Amino acid sequence: FQMTEEAKKMAQVQTIIIGDSAGRQNGLALSGKIETDETNAASIVSHIPGRIEKLYVRFTGEKIYRGQKIAAIYSPNLITAQKELLEAYKMKDVNPQLYEASLNKLRYWKIKESQIDNIIETQKIKESFDIFADHSGVVLKKNVNVGDHLTEGEVLFTIQNLNQLWGVFEVYERDLQKIEKGQKITYTTPAFPSEKFKSKIEFIDPVIDPQTRTAEVRIAINNSQQKLKPEMFIEGQ
Numbered sequence: 565f566q567m568t569e570e571a572k573k574m575a576q577v578q579t580i581i582i583g584d585s586a587g588r589q590n591g592l593a594l595s596g597k598i599e600t601d602e603t604n605a606a607s608i609v610s611h612i613p614g615r616i617e618k619l620y621v622r623f624t625g626e627k628i629y630r631g632q633k634i635a636a637i638y639s640p641n642l643i644t645a646q647k648e649l650l651e652a653y654k655m656k657d658v659n660p661q662l663y664e665a666s667l668n669k670l671r672y673w674k675i676k677e678s679q680i681d682n683i684i685e686t687q688k689i690k691e692s693f694d695i696f697a698d699h700s701g702v703v704l705k706k707n708v709n710v711g712d713h714l715t716e717g718e719v720l721f722t723i724q725n726l727n728q729l730w731g732v733f734e735v736y737e738r739d740l741q742k743i744e745k746g747q748k749i750t751y752t753t754p755a756f757p758s759e760k761f762k763s764k765i766e767f768i769d770p771v772i773d774p775q776t777r778t779a780e781v782r783i784a785i786n787n788s789q790q791k792l793k794p795e796m797f798i799e800g801q
C-alpha cells in the first residue's frame with residue numbers, strides 16, 4: 565500500500581518497523597503466545613466411592629503439591645473394609661491370606677500404610693479418610709463441593725504443572741524452510757520487554773492450516789521460576 569507524502573500528511577498516518585535488524589536480516593519474525601504443556605496436565609481422582617466431608621483445596625488457581633491433603637471422604641465401603649481388616653488381623657496367624665487380602669483392598673483404594681497401621685494399632689474404625697494429591701500443579705478446574713457423592717474414579721480437580729510451558733508460533737509456509745527442530749529461538753514478551761529468553765524448537769506441525777497458510781512451531785520453555793504465564797504474547801526470531 566503506497567501513499568504520497570502529501571497524502572500521508574493529510575491522513576496523519578504514522579508507520580513503525582516491526583522486528584529488529586537481526587530479524588530482518590534472516591527474514592524470520594515470529595508471533596505467538598505461551599500455552600500450557602499438555603504433557604504436564606493431570607486429573608486428581610477419587611479412588612474411593614463416597615461423600616465429600618471436607619475440601620482442603622477451595623478455588624481455581626490454587627497451587628497444590630504431591631502428597632498434600634486435598635479432601636476428606638466418608639465411604640460405607642471403607643467402613644466395611646476396616647471391619648474386615650480388624651477381624652482378619654485377629655486371625656492372621658491362622659489365615660494370613662485373608663489378612664493380606666484385607667490389606668490389599670485398602671491399598672487398592674490408595675489408603676496409606678500409615679493410615680492402615682493406625683487402624684490396627686487403635687483397633688478403631690475411622691469414619692472419614694483423607695485423600696492426597698498424586699501430582700503437583702495449579703488447579704485449572706474444580707469439579708466438586710462439600711457434600712457431593714463420588715463414584716470410584718471421579719475427577720475432583722484438573723491440575724496443570726506450570727514449571728514447563730510451550731511457546732507456540734504461527735509460521736507461514738514460505739518461512740518453514742528457515743527453521744528446523746533443535747534450532748534456538750530468541751523471544752520476548754510485553755510483560756518483560758527488556759528481557760530476552762531462549763528456547764529450542766521441539767516440534768513443527770506437519771500439517772499446514774488451509775485457512776491461515778501457517779504451521780504451528782513449538783518451543784519448550786523452562787518456567788521453574790514461574791515467571792511466564794500461559795496466554796502471554798511472545799515475539800521471536
